[in-house]
Amino acid sequence: MPVSKFWRRTSIAAAAVTAGAAALVLPSDASAAPCSDVEVVFARGTGERPGLGIVGAPLVEDIKRRLPGKTVGSHAVDYAANASQTSAGPGATAMTNHVTSVAANCTDTVFVLGGYSQGASVTDIAIGIPTNLGRGRTIPTALAPRIKAVVVYGNPLRLGRQTINSASSLYGPKAKEFCNTGDPVCANGFNFAAHLAYTRNGSVQQGGQFAADRINRA
Numbered sequence: 001m002p003v004s005k006f007w008r009r010t011s012i013a014a015a016a017v018t019a020g021a022a023a024l025v026l027p028s029d030a031s032a033a034p035c036s037d038v039e040v041v042f043a044r045g046t047g048e049r050p051g052l053g054i055v056g057a058p059l060v061e062d063i064k065r066r067l068p069g070k071t072v073g074s075h076a077v078d079y080a081a082n083a084s085q086t087s088a089g090p091g092a093t094a095m096t097n098h099v100t101s102v103a104a105n106c107t108d109t110v111f112v113l114g115g116y117s118q119g120a121s122v123t124d125i126a127i128g129i130p131t132n133l134g135r136g137r138t139i140p141t142a143l144a145p146r147i148k149a150v151v152v153y154g155n156p157l158r159l160g161r162q163t164i165n166s167a168s169s170l171y172g173p174k175a176k177e178f179c180n181t182g183d184p185v186c187a188n189g190f191n192f193a194a195h196l197a198y199t200r201n202g203s204v205q206q207g208g209q210f211a212a213d214r215i216n217r218a
Contacts (some may be wrong), residue, residue, distance in 0.1 A: 036073035037104035038063070038148075038215060041099060043077040043091055043119030045154070052076045055116040055153050055198050063112065067215060073109075075102075083117055088118055089134025092125035096137040101124075103143050110218065112211045117185050119193070120177075122157035129167045131157060134208045141170070148218055149211040150175040153198045158186040160191030176210040180202040 039058045040146055052060060052074060066070045075098055079091030095113070102109055115123040121133045126151065128138040137149070150164060150171050157163065165174030166173035178198060182191030199202060 008088070009028065011097070016131055019214055032084075035109055037109065038067060038071035038072045039102055039106075039109050039134065040072065040074045040112045040114065040211075041077065041095055042074065042113075043079065043095060043115035043122035044081055045115075045117030045119050046081050046083055046085065048075065048081055050078065051215055053119065054196075055204060056114065056119075056200055058204045059114060059151065062205055063211050066212035070215070077115075077119070077122060079122065080110055083116060085121075085133050087134075088121040088125060088131065089136035090124035092134075092136030092138070095122055095126040096139045099139055099147075103146060109146070110215065112146045112151065112215070113154075114151040114153075114207070116153045117213070118156070118199070120152035120186075121157065123150060123152055124155065124157050124164065125169075127168060127171045129157065129162075129164065132160070144170055146175065149214040151178075151207040151211055153203060153207070154176045154183055154185045154195055155179065156185055161186055174214060176207055179206065 015199055040063055044051060044056055044058035048054065056076065060074045077091055077095045078086035079094050084216065115124050121131050124131050125136045126139055128180050134158065155177055162174035163177055179186035180194040180197055181187060182189035182194040184190055184192060185195050
């Protein structure tokens with residue numbers, strides 16, 4: 001899909017996300033302890049206000065619920081999430097910088113990475129997958145064993161007929177991706193409601209289960 005056409009569609013989708021988010025009171029981004037057992041690092045979608053966002057917030061809570069014997073912290077990637085789709089690269093750098101810093105200071109902490117919509121592109125770039133939405137710093141390969149799961153929703157990478165599984169031998173086996181039928185951001189569709197449905201169709205819970213299973217397996 002031409003980038004200009006993608007931007008037009010995602011700008012409309014961003015307006016829908018913003019409208020949906022305005023009706024929600026989202027929990028603040030906070031870590032359970034200075035060095036938690038698990039840190040969920042999530043990038044919100046286009047147009048959402050700063051924080052974990054309408055998908056990231058319930059995902060974090062679901063992961064916490066499934067890991068009762070562990071401390072689970074969270075971090076919302078600090079990036080613009082702008083409608084022009086030009087902030088994914090800087091967002092990836094912000095995600096990478098945070099993971100690198102925490103990994104250095106908390107040697108036993110493991111990570112779950114994730115993103116929604118443009119935030120999924122942030123995640124793609126951070127784990128070393130080239131996209132049409134910019135470039136940014138990538139997470140050092142040496143830290144890959146500490147990244148136990150990658151969970152993304154409405155990933156624009158699919159518009160280029162790619163997935164994390166097909167594009168990354170390093171992170172593909174650790175990744176779970178969700179793309180609703182008709183979603184304009186990942187399925188080249190025209191159903192903007194589909195882009196907002198991940199919190200209502202069980203996808204958040206499936207993503208939380210996947211991440212928890214990966215962590216428990218380790």
